[in-house]
Amino acid sequence: MDIIYMDNNATTRVAPEVLDAMLPYLKDFYGNASSMHSFGGLVGREIAAAREKIAALINADPDEIIFTSCGTESDSTAINAAIRSNPRKKHILTTRVEHPAVKNLYEYLAQNGYRVTWVPVDKEGTLDLNYLFSHLTEDTALVSVMWANNESGVVFPIDELAEKLRGKGIVFHSDAVQAVGKVPVDVKRIGLDMMSLSGHKIHASKGVGVLYVKKGTKFSPFMIGGHQEKNRRGGTENVASIIGLGQASELAMDHLEEMDTRIRAMRDRLEIGLMQNIPNALLNGKKDSRLPNTTNISFEYVEGEAILLMMDQLGICASSGSACTSGSLEPSHVLRAMGVPFTAAHGSIRFSLSTYNTEKEVDFVVENLPPIIERLRTMSPFWKAGACSLQ
C-alpha cells in the first residue's frame, strides 16, 4: 500500500538531497569541529557553510544563528534568556494557541513567580491585537507569539507586532517553526529579537533546530557547557544534521514559490473537494491568512481518532485536533481557544501538504474520505438524532 503523507506539520520526509549531503558526515568525516587537526577543521568549515545557508533563508547574519537540537530547545533557550536578562521584570505575554513547547514553559513560569497574560484568538484563530497591546506594562519582560499556528495554519501579524514593540525594552520572540519554508521570513525586515525554527519541519532530519538571536540582544545560554556556538550553546554539534539543515534551507528557498502556487492550489483543491462532498463540515482558521499547505476541517458528530484510523487503513496520514487525555478524547487547546463547537472540535482533521504531494493523492483523499465520514455518522447516536446543525 502506498503511503499518502499529509501530516507535514507534524514532521517531514528527509529530502533525498539532504540525506546525500548528510551521509559523508556520518561515514567518513567524523572529526570533531573543535579539534585542532585539519580532519576536524574540515567539519568546522562545513558547519560554517550550513550556518550561512540557514541565515540566507531567513535573511539573518550567520553570527545570529545558534544551532540547537530542536524547536523546543530553541523556544526554551529564547524564553529563558529573555527572562534572565531582565530579572526585575515579572510579566510575560503569549497567546492561548502556542505549541506546548512555549505554552507549557509559560505555565511553569506562571507557577514560579511570573504573571502571564494569555492573548485570546477569535473564532477564525486570529489574534486579538488590541488585547495584546493593552496588556503591555512597564513590568513586561517578554512577548512570545508564534509566527504561524501548527493546527489551524493561521499566520499572525509578526511584522505589526515587531513594529509596535520596538524601543519598548521588551524582548520579542517568535516561534516560527511552522512558518519557515512555507512563507517568506525576513528577520532583518521584521526586526524581531529572537526566533525559533526546527529542521524536521523543512525536510531536514530530526535532532536539529535553530535559534536566531538578533545582534545586540542580551543573551545567556540554556545549555551551559563547552564553547561551541560561540559559548551560546554547549555540546558537540550534531554535524550531519546541521549540514543536512543547510541543504534543506537551500531547498526551502527554492520551493517557496511552489508553496505559494502549486501546494496552495492542491490544498485548496483538497479543502473545496472535502467541504463540497461532506455535509456539516466546518473550516477552522481564517481562510485568507493561513499557511499555504495547511487545512483544518471539522466533521461534525464523528470522532477524529476514528477518522484517522479509517484513513490509516487506506494509507492516508493526517492528524486530529483531539488527543486522548485520561481515557477521554479532548479537543486541543487551540480549537478550544477558537471556540470551535464541541460537536465539531472532536472531529477535526488537519491535513498538511508538502512539495512531495501530488494532485492524484489529493483526489484520492477527496474520493475516499466522504464515505468514511458517512459510515462513521451512521454509527453516531447524535447524528442519528438529527442534531446536525453547524453554526
Ligand code: PLP
Ligand atoms: N513550535 C511549533 C509551532 C511546532 O509545531 C513544533 C512541533 O510540532 C514545535 C515548536 C516543536 O518543535 P520540535 O519538534 O523540533 O521540538
